[in-house]
Amino acid sequence: GYIQWDHDERVGDDKLDGDIEDGTDVSFPFNQIKSIARYRNGSDVELKNGRKLYLVGSNDVNSENRGIIVDVPGMGRVDIPWKYFEQVTFETPKTSGQSYASYAAPKGLNGKVITLRNEEISGKIIYDLDEEWEIETLDAKDDDVEYEVTLRHVKRIIPRNYAYSQVELRSGEMLLLGDARDVDSHNDGLLIFRSRDDRGQYVKWEEIAEIIFD
Incomplete structure (x- = not known):
């Protein structure tokens, strides 16, 4: 996907020092670089x-690098700390990004x-008594790798324990995410409205076995 290097450089004319x-x-x-x-x-x-x-000698190329953010199609954004980074190979994109028409009305x-x-x-569903739109994100971590998963890409969430949840994407990819209230015991729970006139039913996070999104 598209890359933001060191939380800064993001276009081909930006430079690696x-x-x-x-x-x-x-x-x-960066448009002259094949790999790092x-x-x-x-x-x-x-x-x-x-x-x-x-x-x-530069935070572009050493441990002072603030991380590499990747916009992953079908998922969202992943922020990879330098200590977990190994290599990137750059490709020439076929487009400049998603078109306006690709962003459907929520x-x-x-x-x-x-x-x-x-x-x-x-x-x-109102998730964590906060998120109610599929364009919002589920924010969590896998160790120190930070994920911002767009909820429209999430098929299923299964709380595993007080600290982690299993997140299944619509692509079939499985993630085990934790260390954030969106997926751990600090979650405020869900409100579910069966109809437009329904006052809503509240379900505590610790009572949830599984959430399956349409």
Whole structure:
């Protein structure tokens, strides 16, 4: 997906800065870079013209890097800390991003909640007493990797314990996410409205076995 480097550079004309081994400062536009790989105290950088360099001395290429954010189609945004980063290979995109027409008007969250008592409640869902639209995000972590998962891409959420939940995407990918109230015991629970005139039924997070979105 599209990448934001060091929480900063995001277009091809932005530049990667660093020092080569003799201490000389160099700078390369990202549209000239083929790949970047973390190595020792810096990074191995390969340019599209075949030139290879080992760069140090800049937060673009060392452990001071603030992280790499990836816009993942069918998921949302993933923020990868430098310590988990290994390598990126850049590709020429076919488009400049999603078109305006691809952003459908929000309809609200709808689905079915199954409780630990095996009760099934279907209708409009307000998640964590806060999120009610599929364009909002489920924010959580896998270790120190931060996820912002757009709710329209979520098929199912299964609380696993007080700290984690299993999140199934519509693509079939499974995530185990925690360390955030959207997926742990700090969640305020759900309101489910069976009809437009319904006053809503409240379900505590600890009573939920499974949430299945339409």
